[in-house]
Amino acid sequence: MxxxxxxxxxxxxxxxxxxxxxxxxxxxxxxxxxxxxxxxxxxxxxxxxxxxxxxxxxxxxxxxxxxxxxxxxxxxxxxxxxxxxxxxxxxxxxxxxxxxxxxxxxxxxxxxxxxxxxxxxxxxxxxxxxxxxxxxxxxxxxxxxxxxxxxxxxxxxxxxxxxxxxxxxxxxxxxxxxxxxxxxxxxxxLAINAGIMAHEYSHLIFNKKVYGGRRLPEALIQWSGFAASPGANLLKSLDEGLADYHGFGTTCDSPTGCDTRFLRTSFDDKFSNDRDLAKSDRCMDVFLRTSLNQDNLSTFGGAGREYVVGSILASALYQAGQAGGLAQHKTLQRALVSAYSDTTPNNPGLAQLVNLTLGDQTNFNLISASAVIINHITDLPLKTAVCNEFIDHLAIPASALSTVCPPSAQGGNTCPRLPNP
Incomplete structure (x- = not known):
């Protein structure tokens, strides 16, 4: 493109x-x-x-x-x-x-x-x-x-x-x-809404770490030139979902405490409810998965679907961190940032995965990106929780994550299982 x-x-x-x-x-x-x-x-x-x-x-x-x-x-x-x-x-x-x-x-x-x-x-x-x-x-x-x-x-x-x-x-x-x-x-x-400004600041960090500070990220340019751009669609979805989770994270150190609906003071109730991290019933469906994998970035982004996929991801992360309270959320947030870029041999970050898959964006997908995130979580109960939430809400088969998730992680029962794409 x-x-x-x-x-x-x-x-x-x-x-x-x-x-x-x-x-x-x-x-x-x-x-x-x-x-x-x-x-x-x-x-x-x-x-x-x-x-x-x-x-x-x-x-x-x-x-x-x-x-x-x-x-x-x-x-x-x-x-x-x-x-x-x-x-x-x-x-x-x-x-x-x-x-x-x-x-x-x-x-x-x-x-x-x-x-x-x-x-x-x-x-x-x-x-x-x-x-x-x-x-x-x-x-x-x-x-x-x-x-x-x-x-x-x-x-x-x-x-x-x-x-x-x-x-x-x-x-x-x-x-x-x-x-x-x-x-x-x-x-x-918007400027006085701390959660929203932190959400935007998270995009800066994602750009620095995952895109290497590029003004025009190479992956988005290369991958968007095809009839289907699943890798580019997923990158934009990850950027939005992680920004929502980090926006929530910054509110936890505010006088009012953790706020999963930090958008509410600036936007109407429907918009705020649609992005509420505490909603536990957000699920990937066949239509959204098909759009993620088959739409061009212009079509996918024009319909705002990166926000829908991002909200599912953010809610899954929130649910995974809830069992351990604020300390567990901070552990997860630190692990997510560490997963943005990692040059450690055999443990690539998202930036390294992007570079490895530049020639074939189909290899940058929900399974491979989720594996990168999970590999950077060292706390076993938290790793298990994230695996279960990803398997459940992102409709990833447990077998596809068997090399990075504990055997006990088989997903939850909130979302229906989807047929293989």
């Missing part, structure tokens, strides 16, 4: 203030047990300039213009991935300027955008801390602060000429996050 066509698949104040050194005491909007966001004093531990909202974790940039257009000569003629991504940036934007009022040594945002930006930076810090501690990712692996385009004009010209709104996303082609303007979204802005 031509590289411009893979882009859609990658898209899932003026005032002055003091410039104290980190940690900086600020007021941010934090979720309470009542389901509302209220001002609460927090510390920004990595910020280096609280006025321009930049630090070790992220740098916010306002006023950018980003446009993806397959007919754009600059994109067509870009000689490298970096040049391709840079060609999308039609206006680089400028430093944001946060406005504060100081009260008892605490910086209080003086306008809506400052509340939104401060809370967004705080949520990025929480996600960063989660992957650094729970995910056991070394500090050096995070690289430079990630750019966050705040309220940019973002246009996917091949889909619509209108600038996108009501979204927050990590966009690999430009190696940056975007917090888009909101229009019809009437609930909590």
């Amino acid at each position: 031509h590289r411009t066509l893979i882009v859609a698949a990658l898209a899932s104040l003026a005032a002055c203030a003091p410039e104290p050194e980190a940690p900086v005491r600020v007021s941010a909007l934090v979720l309470t047990n009542s389901g509302t966001y209220v001002p609460q004093e927090v510390q920004l531990t990595t910020v280096t300039n609280v006025v321009s909202m930049e630090g070790v974790v992220a740098k916010l940039v306002g006023g950018a213009r980003i446009r993806s257009d397959s007919q754009d000569p600059e994109l067509i003629n870009a000689p490298t991935e970096e040049a391709f991504g840079n060609a999308m940036i039609k206006g680089g934007g400028r430093d944001v300027t946060a406005s504060f009022i100081t009260h008892d040594g605490v910086l209080w945002p003086a306008d809506f955008h400052t509340w939104n930006m401060v809370t967004a930076y705080y949520n990025f810090e929480k996600a960063f801390d989660y992957f650094r501690t729970v995910g056991n990712i070394p500090l050096a692996d995070f690289g430079d602060p990630i750019t966050v385009y705040y309220f940019p004009e973002f246009i996917l010209a091949d889909t619509s000429g209108e600038a996108l709104k009501d979204n927050a996303l990590y966009f690999p082609p430009v190696q940056a996050f975007m917090v888009l303007p909101f229009d019809e979204l009437q609930r909590a802005p």
